[in-house]
Amino acid sequence: MKVSEALESRLSVRSFLADPVPVETIRAILETAKRAPSGGNLQPWQVYVVTGAKLTELKALIQSRLGVTPKGEGTEYHIYPPDLSEPYNSRRFRVGEQLYAAIDIPRDNKFGRLLQFARNFELFGAPAALFFAIDRQMQQGQWADLGMFMQSIMLLAREYGLDTCPQEAWAIWHKTLGEFLGIPDNLMLFAGMALGYREADHPLNHLRTERAALEEFTTFFGD
Numbered sequence: 001m002k003v004s005e006a007l008e009s010r011l012s013v014r015s016f017l018a019d020p021v022p023v024e025t026i027r028a029i030l031e032t033a034k035r036a037p038s039g040g041n042l043q044p045w046q047v048y049v050v051t052g053a054k055l056t057e058l059k060a061l062i063q064s065r066l067g068v069t070p071k072g073e074g075t076e077y078h079i080y081p082p083d084l085s086e087p088y089n090s091r092r093f094r095v096g097e098q099l100y101a102a103i104d105i106p107r108d109n110k111f112g113r114l115l116q117f118a119r120n121f122e123l124f125g126a127p128a129a130l131f132f133a134i135d136r137q138m139q140q141g142q143w144a145d146l147g148m149f150m151q152s153i154m155l156l157a158r159e160y161g162l163d164t165c166p167q168e169a170w171a172i173w174h175k176t177l178g179e180f181l182g183i184p185d186n187l188m189l190f191a192g193m194a195l196g197y198r199e200a201d202h203p204l205n206h207l208r209t210e211r212a213a214l215e216e217f218t219t220f221f222g223d
């Protein structure tokens with residue numbers, strides 16, 4: 001598979017088949033993804049891979065807590081800036097509306113939207129979860145490194161016929177995950193990632209999200 005094909009075919013998949021992903025495959029993906037660059041070669045990523053019975057246990061644990069605290073434990077970092085300006089706010093709003101429209105959940109169906117949001121914590125049916133953490137001393141540069149590492153995983157997944165959904169939503173369960181996975185206190189949970197085989201027919205997986213025109217984010221100098 002060409003890199004461009006991996007990029008073009010990657011999307012955030014929100015309905016997966018139950019088919020398991022062999023741990024050897026996840027290991028192979030991580031072995032290659034670790035070639036991702038990082039400033040000063042710090043390699044500031046830590047990954048927790050959860051599958052099988054342990055994943056079933058995690059889902060049940062979150063399920064039991066969701067009913068009591070649907071908004072979780074709060075986040076340790078701002079998932080979005082508190083006063084998100086334009087054009088970012090509109091972009092965020094639009095993709096949300098497109099997603100809910102794909103499964104016919106209108107704006108006033110708050111409960112329906114909450115239930116769909118809660119699907120994050122079932123990994124949208126994926127049989128494997130990856131959780132990413134980073135040392136608290138790390139700065140913006142190292143968070144960018146972690147992002148490159150995650151994108152490397154998402155592109156490599158395509159080569160294996162696999163799909164992903166990166167999930168910052170898991171940040172609201174940072175305490176529960178910290179305890180469940182034994183994440184040391186010096187690490188901060190960034191996000192989760194669902195990994196598995198896409199349910200091709202599902203309308204949620206048919207959304208081709210929009211991107212701004214090149215001119216909106218690129219400044220060329222020279223000839």
Ligand SMILES: Cc1cc2nc3c(=O)[nH]c(=O)nc-3n(C[C@H](O)[C@H](O)[C@H](O)COP(=O)(O)O)c2cc1C
Pocket residue numbers: 010011012013014095120165166167168169170191207209
């Ligand atoms: C770091 C990161 C965190 C994200 N967190 C979530 C999430 O918690 N739940 C979700 O459904 N999608 C999540 N997404 C997916 C974005 O909504 C998606 O990448 C964006 O709308 C573009 O769509 P695409 O990935 O299908 O191209 C996340 C994406 C990134 C990069």
